[in-house]
Amino acid sequence: MSGTDEAPPADESSEPTDQSGGPAEGTAETTADAAIPVDDVALDSGTPLEVRNLRKTFGGITAVDDVSFDVEKGSLTGLIGPNGAGKSTTFNLITGMHDPDSGTVQFNGEDVTGLAPHEIANRGLARTFQIARELEEMTVLENMMLAPKDQIGEELWRSVTPGVRGDVQRQEREQLERVWDVLDFFEIDHLAEEHAGNLSGGQRKLLEMARALLTDPDVLLLDEPFAGVNPSLEKRLLEHIHELREQGYTFLIVEHDMDLIMNNCERVIVMHQGRVLKDGTPAEIKQSEEVIEAYLGGEV
């Protein structure tokens, strides 16, 4: 995938660590903005995520029924719908947590339908969970250090072989700088040593997004990122999302809060009873009779 998982400054030590394709790129321009490295995300416009005719049944219930949509590069797309509309199942189908009965998911031009979750994550499609799932007995720092891809120390023999372990430590040191940068960016650096289980709901959401970001994703799927978050933190979270989007990240956000989606997303997909009811700009959605009927109860 991308070659910029190393922290920018330490060029001289990057030889033993670079496993990925093109590590030479990135060092120069990411030094300027070390917080969130932008690699090839914004190189071309297009549709990194194409969902076609997804269908999933659980027993007799059709949770997702012939769902198709695209997510444009660099966009902030909202996915809304009443409870049980199939939003989370769609997420799980895209990220490989469930296998669809039929239909395909194309990611960056590659068919990723039915791949394992870790394979999809490694291709640059990161997700967060509806209920923030922190690794509670791990510190915030450990949570963050877990995320980066291509960690050579994840090969057991490297971590326990004297001599080779030095390379592991060197890579960890580079990675650590980036981890602290991202912690600073999300303004949760003061919580770094805290166990994730001690964080408040909103802080967990921040941590989860920060963690997902460290996997170097092209597209971030956020499942109800604002649920249980207090208004001031919600505002901060939104600012971060907008800032990241300007850097070239693509977002697909599942959310209950209608106003929030309408005010922040340029495109909204409305799901109802497992189907895509409407797909368009917030203005179009607001005017759609069927959406108002199905979801808004005619109140807008």
Added chain:
Amino acid sequence: MTDTDEGSRLGWLFDSDPKLLIAVFGSIYLAYVLAGFAFGYTLRGQLNSLANLTFYVAVFGMAALALNLHWGYTGLFNIGIVGFMAIGVYVTAIFAKPPVAQGGAAQIGGFGLPLGVAMIFGVLAAALAGLLVGLPALRLRADYLAIVTIAFSEIVRFTLMSRTFQSFDVPNTVFGVDLAADTVGLGGGGGLILNHLSPLEALLRALYLWDPYLGFVDFVAANFIANNPKPVVDGLAYGLVLLGVVGIFYWLLTWTGESPFGRVLKAIREDEEVANALGKNTNRFKLKSFVLGCALMGLTGVLWYSGRGSITPPSFRPNITFYIWIALIIGGAGSNTGSVLGGALFAGLLYEGPRYVKNLVEAAFDLGDGPGSFGQAMAALGGSLDPVPFVVYTLNSIGQLRLVIMGVTLIWLMHNRPEGLLGHRKETAASIDLSRPERAEPGGEAAATDGGEQQ
């Protein structure tokens, strides 16, 4: 390594864990020495007692460390430990035993390889068994692994007892290789006579230290223990070797835990799906952790049993597995120091301790022979309010009561300290210190902290 690494390593020395470890070891050994004086042991008796204690402290420490990798680090519920130990010992024995000799006591021979080489085969066999068990079972929910592992360990034991595998005739040449062995096998219910070198002798011979060692034994004979001191010195020396192995286990598992690999294991223990969503192939990590732990269990089995004259299948009942679990739970799952501590406390207090208490009481009070049955003991207590027969009967049944004491200890721990002495110690899973790194170039990096708004 850099200066900071040296610093943290020195800091580790002054951490309270090693102090605790030394304090606990010291107390246990002191108690045993004092008990030895109470029994009026000779020097020989004292040393024997300490060698025996060291042996059990070390083997339980090793086993608890290996189990800690499974349960404490990865959350794998393995209750088939003894099966992997048995595979290690038996495979080692088959490869190390000399071929059947005319007029020898052993009916079943082996391939006559050096013990060190045979041990490698034994450990690899245990690892392979772990792979075979783990491949299907680790994909299932956690409790299935428990079922599969305990079933596996019983299958191993019954296989060892089976007449079918008791002995085989080995062809003279296999693929053109002339084999020394003619009859090999698992020995069935009769077990195997371990007529190979003892692990201690094999090690010392390999290091060319055997002759100096014999010289040392002669020295001991001349100055301290006149009558055949070799078994005593052997026991002590082997105990020291085993403690060294505990150190190696500890080092290996600490490096395993404090690494990116260990971090993924910790994440799997916490929430496997999250680890998956972050791009970690958790099945591979679980399998590696499981296989490594099984290999270490195999090695523990070899070091535990290879020094004995013979092995029989009943030695490998599941109770050994549960002893090791108790040791780990006492010390605290998740902590390597805790595992060693738990092994020492279990061996010193629960495993060997009750017997010493009995001997101590008998040495202090001349109680004579106790009643032959529970009824007689209760009759005296109820009839004439004389507690002595009851106490004597209790002491005489201390072997059985040991299990009761272990059970009570477990229940007490679950109620009062479920995390064990050092459990949930959350040792940081990283190969480096994770505090904010010093900036190498403060000028150039300062802009980085405000989050790259320039794009």
